[in-house]
Amino acid sequence: MRRYNWLKTVVIVQAVCMIALTGAVIVKVWPLPALRGNMQTEPPSLPEDGPGGNDSPDQSQDNAGEAVAKVGDTLITRQQLDEELYRQHGDEVLRSMLLRHAIDLEAEAAGLRVLDDELDRELAIAAEGYDTLEQFLMVMKEQLGMSKQEVRRDVKYRLLMExxxxxxxxxxxEEVEQYIDMHPEQFEPRRQLHLQWIVTATxxxxxxxxxxLADGESFAELAAAYSLDEFTSGSGGDLGIIEADDPFYDEAMLQAAREMEVAEIAGPIAMSDSEGYCIVQLSGRNVTEKxxxxxxxxxxxxxxxxxxAKPMQKLEEELLQKHGAVVMR
Structure with missing residues (x-):
């Protein structure tokens, strides 16, 4: 439903866990959960961007006891933080890192690659509804913490997997033509809305x-403080770019938004799929090209x-097994 929330969660987890990986102590070898029973006697080296980064073991040990926070008289050291973050999320992040390397190996063997114009086209599709690609990338940076290079990298690996x-x-x-003839509505220009909202109980x-709001207070700040929608309140009530007739959003809210001018605020709107009310702001609109x-x-x-095709998860596990992925810590 909320197209960027799942990505935001993944990005935050990955970013936090990368801190933990820089201080992890390698003490044993064990297979990834999907590879149990396939232990290698001579585990391969970790990827270049794996645990440890550019820090030498001596540097990691020297910094392990460094205090990074304090509460009362209790200090929290870098080592304690690293170990806790690694315990909570290390497996998932390491799996993601190994999977990227496995994809590279498989794509190279198959002679597959993603061209720059393919990346540019996918980014242009992702940026539909924004005034420019630069604006889209700025939003990705501000809301998701992703640089342009990170966005392009993620798109690249998704396209390679496909x-x-x-x-x-x-x-x-013939199958392609038949599908187009049966679903002409999918290829018509689409109206898209960039919306922010505040959800209230009454x-x-x-x-x-x-x-x-009429007195000039910030929509984003009020959304963060009072909106009941926990998925968007942290980002100022931003719903992102959605289709004007998206069936997963409240129809009463969408109907009001379709009739609004950019920067206009409307409310209270009694939501048709719940007992609550919402205030909505139209931040932008766009009509995609045919x-x-x-x-x-x-x-x-x-x-x-x-x-x-087979499920993507199944291909991921096959690639990890084929290229002998194990994790060392």
Whole structure:
């Protein structure tokens, strides 16, 4: 439903865990959960961006006792922080790192790569609804902590995984044409809205917030302080870019938003799928361009192939096993 919230969670976890990995002490070898029973007698070296980073063991040991926080008379050391973060999230982050290397190895062996124009096209699709690609990347940086290079890297690995998983699947031209004929609505220009909202339990609460907004208070700050929607309150009530008729969002809210001008605020709106009320602000709108025939064919061919492919999770486990992935700590 909220297209960026899951990504935000993943990015935050990965960023935090990378701190832990720099101070991890390597004491034993064990297989990833999916590789139990496949222990290697001579485990491979960790990837270059694996635990330890550029810090030497001596540097890590020297910094292990460094205090990073204090409460009362109790100090929390870097080693304590590292161990706790590693305990909570280390396996997931290491798996992600190993998977990227396994994808690189498999793609190289299969002669598959992602071209710059493919990356640019995917980024352009992701940025639909924003004024410019730069604005989209700025939002990714501010809200998700992702640099341009990190966004491009994640897109690259997603595209490589798609190429790997559909490489042996054949979709005929006739199947593509038939799908297009049966689903013409999918290829028409789409209206998209960039929305922020504040969710309240009662109409009285919403009216009070509307008065404060009229007095010039910040929408984002009020959303952070009072919105009941825990998924968006932390980002100022930002719902991101959504389709104007997205079935996963409240229809009463969308109907009001479709009729608003950019920067306009409306509310209270009695939500049709709950007993609550919301205040909504239209931050921007966009109408996507209609696909040309070639792009339409390419998109449908890939979609049909992905529908027939094995689950992505299964391919990930196969790649890790094939390339002998183990984790050392």
């Amino acid at each position: 190429k790997l998983i559909i490489r042996d699947i054949v979709v005929t031209d 109409e009285a609460q919403a009216l009070e917030l509307m008065e404060r 696909m040309n025939r070639r792009r339409m064919h390419d998109a449908v061919r890939k979609q049909l192939a992905l529908e027939r």
